[in-house]
Amino acid sequence: MFTLSFWKGAAERLTKTFVQSFIATLVASIGAAVSAWDVPWEAVLPTALGVGLLxxxxxxxxxxxxxxxxxxxSVTVKLDADEFAETVKERLKQSEITQRIVVHGPAKIPDEEPGKHEAQ
Structure with missing residues (x-):
């Protein structure tokens, strides 16, 4: 965690976040001011700096x-091809069942074996 690359990345993220928040708060606080002279800078700047710092x-x-x-x-995840294929099949099966229930409703799902319940 205390490597040079960590602190470079953290500093870059921190700087970008500060600038984005500062500018967004500044623009939102200025609101409907017609000119830069109409802006209450003594109230706007501390607010924008506070939001940026937080x-x-x-x-x-x-x-x-x-x-x-x-x-x-980088993190590398290795996935067995057979395991991946099985996961995809299961997801497709689940989405097909969900689609039938949503489209037809639970009472109208066709039987897997036609004629199974006709004798009852």
Whole structure:
């Protein structure tokens, strides 16, 4: 976590977040002012700085929570081809059943074996 690449990534994220929050708050606070002279800067700037600072602190906390990602380390997930195929089949089966229930309603689902319930 305390590597140079981590702190570079955290600093970049923190700076971007601060600037984005500062500008967004500044623009929202200015509102309907006609000119820069009409803006109450003594109220707007501290608010925008406060929001930007809080956002930067939260960004740093997010970076600490996911240090490997912030440091730029990639994660490789290996998946067995058969396991993947089985997962896809199961998902397709589930979506087909869901689609039948949504389209036809539970009472109108066709039987898997025609004529199964006719004798009853």
């Amino acid at each position: 956002s930067a602190i939260l960004s740093l906390a997010t970076s600490l929570g996911n240090a490997d990602f912030t440091a730029g380390k």
